[in-house]
Amino acid sequence: MRALTGTALLARLVLRRDRIRLAIWVLGTPLLGYALAGSVAGIYPDQAARQGYATTSASSLVARAFNGPIAGTDLGAVVVAETYVTLALIVALLSTFAVTRHTRQNEETGRAELLGASVVGRYAPLTAALLVIVAANVLAAGLLALALVGAGLPPAGSLAAAAAIGGVGVAFTAIAAVTAQLSVTSRGANALAAAAVGLSFVLRAAGDVLGEQSADGTRVQSAWPSWISPLGWGNQVRAFGGERWWVLALPVALLLAGVALAYALAERRDLGAGLIAPRRGPASGAPQLLSPAGLAWRMQRGTLLGWAVGVAVLGFSMGIAGDEFNAMIDQNPAAAEAINAMGGGANLLDAYLAAMLGLFALTIGAYVVQALLRVRGDETDGVLEAALATAVSRTRWLGTQVLAAALGAVALLLLAGVTTGLGYGLVTDDPLGQAVELGGAALLRLPALLVVAGVVTTLFGLLPRWSVVLSWTALLVFLLLGQLGAVLKLPQAALNVSPYTHVPSVPAVDPAALPLVVLTAVAAALLAAGVAGFRRRDVPS
Amino acid sequence: MPVISIGNLVKTFGAIRALDGLDLRVEQGEVHGFLGPNGSGKSTTIRILLGLLHRDSGDARVLDADPWRDAVRLHRRLAYVPGDVNLWPNLTGGEAIDLLGKLRGGLDRRRRDELLQRFDLDPTRRCRTYSKGNRQKVAIVAAFASTVELYVLDEPTSGLDPLMEAVFQDEVRRVKQAGATVLLSSHVLAEVEALCDRVSIIREGRTVESGTLAELRHLTRTAVTVETARPVTGLDTLPGVHDVHEVDGRTHLEVDPAHLDALLGQLIRFGVRALTSTPPTLEQLFLRHYGDDPTAGASAPAASDAGAPQAGAR
Numbered sequence: 001m002r003a004l005t006g007t008a009l010l011a012r013l014v015l016r017r018d019r020i021r022l023a024i025w026v027l028g029t030p031l032l033g034y035a036l037a038g039s040v041a042g043i044y045p046d047q048a049a050r051q052g053y054a055t056t057s058a059s060s061l062v063a064r065a066f067n068g069p070i071a072g073t074d075l076g077a078v079v080v081a082e083t084y085v086t087l088a089l090i091v092a093l094l095s096t097f098a099v100t101r102h103t104r105q106n107e108e109t110g111r112a113e114l115l116g117a118s119v120v121g122r123y124a125p126l127t128a129a130l131l132v133i134v135a136a137n138v139l140a141a142g143l144l145a146l147a148l149v150g151a152g153l154p155p156a157g158s159l160a161a162a163a164a165i166g167g168v169g170v171a172f173t174a175i176a177a178v179t180a181q182l183s184v185t186s187r188g189a190n191a192l193a194a195a196a197v198g199l200s201f202v203l204r205a206a207g208d209v210l211g212e213q214s215a216d217g218t219r220v221q222s223a224w225p226s227w228i229s230p231l232g233w234g235n236q237v238r239a240f241g242g243e244r245w246w247v248l249a250l251p252v253a254l255l256l257a258g259v260a261l262a263y264a265l266a267e268r269r270d271l272g273a274g275l276i277a278p279r280r281g282p283a284s285g286a287p288q289l290l291s292p293a294g295l296a297w298r299m300q301r302g303t304l305l306g307w308a309v310g311v312a313v314l315g316f317s318m319g320i321a322g323d324e325f326n327a328m329i330d331q332n333p334a335a336a337e338a339i340n341a342m343g344g345g346a347n348l349l350d351a352y353l354a355a356m357l358g359l360f361a362l363t364i365g366a367y368v369v370q371a372l373l374r375v376r377g378d379e380t381d382g383v384l385e386a387a388l389a390t391a392v393s394r395t396r397w398l399g400t401q402v403l404a405a406a407l408g409a410v411a412l413l414l415l416a417g418v419t420t421g422l423g424y425g426l427v428t429d430d431p432l433g434q435a436v437e438l439g440g441a442a443l444l445r446l447p448a449l450l451v452v453a454g455v456v457t458t459l460f461g462l463l464p465r466w467s468v469v470l471s472w473t474a475l476l477v478f479l480l481l482g483q484l485g486a487v488l489k490l491p492q493a494a495l496n497v498s499p500y501t502h503v504p505s506v507p508a509v510d511p512a513a514l515p516l517v518v519l520t521a522v523a524a525a526l527l528a529a530g531v532a533g534f535r536r537r538d539v540p541s
Numbered sequence: 542m543p544v545i546s547i548g549n550l551v552k553t554f555g556a557i558r559a560l561d562g563l564d565l566r567v568e569q570g571e572v573h574g575f576l577g578p579n580g581s582g583k584s585t586t587i588r589i590l591l592g593l594l595h596r597d598s599g600d601a602r603v604l605d606a607d608p609w610r611d612a613v614r615l616h617r618r619l620a621y622v623p624g625d626v627n628l629w630p631n632l633t634g635g636e637a638i639d640l641l642g643k644l645r646g647g648l649d650r651r652r653r654d655e656l657l658q659r660f661d662l663d664p665t666r667r668c669r670t671y672s673k674g675n676r677q678k679v680a681i682v683a684a685f686a687s688t689v690e691l692y693v694l695d696e697p698t699s700g701l702d703p704l705m706e707a708v709f710q711d712e713v714r715r716v717k718q719a720g721a722t723v724l725l726s727s728h729v730l731a732e733v734e735a736l737c738d739r740v741s742i743i744r745e746g747r748t749v750e751s752g753t754l755a756e757l758r759h760l761t762r763t764a765v766t767v768e769t770a771r772p773v774t775g776l777d778t779l780p781g782v783h784d785v786h787e788v789d790g791r792t793h794l795e796v797d798p799a800h801l802d803a804l805l806g807q808l809i810r811f812g813v814r815a816l817t818s819t820p821p822t823l824e825q826l827f828l829r830h831y832g833d834d835p836t837a838g839a840s841a842p843a844a845s846d847a848g849a850p851q852a853g854a855r
């Protein structure tokens with residue numbers, strides 16, 4: 001047990017470092033679950049509506065791919081279908097990043113060396129991190145169960161659904177414990193674990209698409225690929241549809257196996273070393289790298305490529321789903337109304353496409369925030385200091401980053417519109433026409449993204465220490481206003497806070513120039529304020 | 542015209558007064574040692590000289606320009622090695638060197654390749670896989686491969702091993718020969734002694750000493766041990782003599798260099814049999830200013846600890 005000496009102490013350190021993150025996680029997941037359950041209950045209030053929803057969900061391949069296999073017509077089953085994948089993905093990524101942060105990242109920054117020299121056992125850091133993160137998952141699941149019961153769902157199903165989501169967190173905690181041993185860098189460890197999340201999603205989607213619809217048409221029996229996906233296990237628990245409790249043993253088994261493997265790997269390697277050797281690169285800089293713009297492209301291109309693949313797959317699927325959407329509208333007027341509230345306008349199909357483009361614009365907002373916050377990351381790492389000590393002005397440096405993020409947003413928006421148009425055009429025999437039209441419609445969302453860029457830049461220039469937290473908070477507020485604003489019937493003044501509110505939802509309504517011009521002007525003002533603030537302040541600060 | 546002149550510089554971070562009326566003057570063509578305990582304000586001073594930090598009050602001129610307003614123009618004429626070198630993790634060392642050089646206005650390719658060899662640095666490895674010492678080498682190579690008028694080096698060798706330290710010293714001598722000015726913040730005393738024409742010692746944001754090493758030595762007491770035929774008397778009344786005590790018939794004392802002559806005149810009257818006089822070591826000089834206790838320099842173990850060159854892990 002010498003190898004575990006100091007575990008309790010380190011666990012307290014993890015708790016102390018992450019007390020705010022953990023609190024947001026443990027309280028935020030149940031709150032989100034509660035809010036989503038409430039809004040779903042409002043959209044599908046009666047048995048007839050839910051019957052329609054379940055039948056459509058079970059027959060639509062796209063719904064199966066993105067929402068998982070529906071487990072009947074209970075309100076709880078509809079809630080699970082609508083929320084499970086989102087919550088499970090959030091929990092999976094939170095667990096992954098938390099494990100890496102407290103294991104590999106400590107080694108990378110040398111903190112572990114400091115600790116290793118004190119009285120701390122070899123397995124203690126990993127064990128401490130896993131204890132805290134598994135406990136957070138269990139606690140969050142417990143509170144989520146209570147929240148679902150509070151939202152009016154039956155206790156057994158609520159517990160099963162919450163445990164299913166907690167199980168996903170536990171499973172990816174185990175996977176991240178292993179990837180943290182493999183890669184030398186925390187980025188690499190996170191990338192490996194995130195790839196595992198992606199693969200799980202794809203396997204689950206494939207298994208659910210290949211599954212069989214039940215005789216009454218309201219259930220789906222998943223095929224085998226779902227069973228080898230930790231994300232799929234949660235669906236196989238079948239909360240609210242005849243719970244299969246034993247499936248919950250799968251994530252626990254994976255946790256035990258993962259921990260054993262991680263210990264074995266940790267035993268075989270040196271502190272700071274990994275099992276995947278880092279690749280070599282060019283001995284000198286190519287001319288196109290050697291400028292702020294070249295550097296920005298180099299730093300962004302990997303992320304951008306990942307986003308492009310995701311956006312294209314999602315866009316294409318959403319486009320194809322447009323056809324199935326027609327069938328769904330016929331069966332569920334309430335859902336149609338909800339889509340209509342999001343997209344606006346008279347033609348429901350256009351409203352659907354507009355709503356999808358709106359969703360893309362929100363999601364791509366996350367790309368913009370992430371891309372721009374790299375400057376802040378560079379500042380805290382000390383890289384920015386080295387760069388600004390060269391003959392590059394602060395304005396040029398920050399301006400280049402903003403431009404790079406904006407160009408990335410343009411590319412992703414265009415891709416989202418074009419792929420959605422291609423998908424929709426394929427089922428309606430007009431791929432090219434739709435691609436052009438929806439590509440253009442998507443680009444009209446750019447001014448909202450420029451405002452997002454402006455907000456991040458202003459925060460970076462004027463409140464650097466708070467810029468990371470506040471930037472993501474701002475985007476989250478925009479997201480909640482956009483997604484729940486209409487459902488929760490918030491006042492217009494509140495909705496107006498989000499730049500996305502002001503973008504005409506083409507193709508559901510006609511484009512209008514004025515709001516776009518105003519948004520662009522607001523963005524320009526925010527950018528100018530941010531750059532001016534950056535020029536005046538201390539670096540690093 | 543001094544290359545760097547700082548007068549009464551003040552910089553606060555909230556409640557912390559990092560610089561509290563600092564003065565510094567670095568003349569054209571000299572290698573100037575910039576010394577002080579951790580947290581005394583060396584890096585803060587250097588960041589102000591680079592226009593990264595805004596000063597609260599006081600004057601700062603670099604190459605006859607304002608470091609904040611003329612930052613970009615100035616940066617073409619100087620090269621900087623940060624105290625805590627961090628680089629773009631996914632660039633290779635070679636790419637980082639070329640990028641920094643290009644952003645500064647170009648570097649000498651021949652010198653770059655030669656420096657890579659001399660510092661034994663593999664330019665194909667990603668920066669995220671470099672140790673602290675290797676990251677420092679990247680910044681050092683990037684700086685010395687640029688031909689500039691001023692090199693600002695913030696504890697550049699704290700992660701280097703003794704072999705690399707020697708290479709580093711050669712490079713400093715080379716740029717000095719070429720007429721450049723160097724501001725070298727350092728903890729490695731041997732390095733300061735070997736390289737610096739003049740040094741400034743700061744403490745808690747103020748300059749406490751400045752001058753050539755010889756001048757600074759002059760400010761510190763010489764330790765004298767003497768064995769005489771008859772017991773020595775009258776030392777207490779001599780000016781500049783301190784800490785007199787007798788052990789085994791030998792007299793130990795310390796004397797200010799200015800009063801050495803008078804002391805010898807007195808000692809000679811008691812029949813000197815043996816005499817050793819130890820000039821202050823650089824360590825003692827520093828400890829006098831670094832430690833809380835001004836006489837701490839007399840404690841030998843502490844002195845030899847601080848004097849050991851810091852050989853970093855490879």
Ligand SMILES: Nc1ncnc2c1ncn2[C@@H]1O[C@H](COP(=O)(O)OP(=O)(O)O)[C@@H](O)[C@H]1O
Nearest residue numbers: 541554557559578579580581582583584585586
């Ligand atoms: N950005 C900052 N915010 C707050 N305090 C700082 C900041 N930078 C430096 N300090 C403080 O200023 C003092 C001087 O620091 P520094 O210049 O880094 O010292 P040195 O380089 O001599 O070790 C220290 O007390 C340090 O904690």
Ligand SMILES: [Mg+2]
Nearest residue numbers: 583584585624
């Ligand atoms: Mg320093």
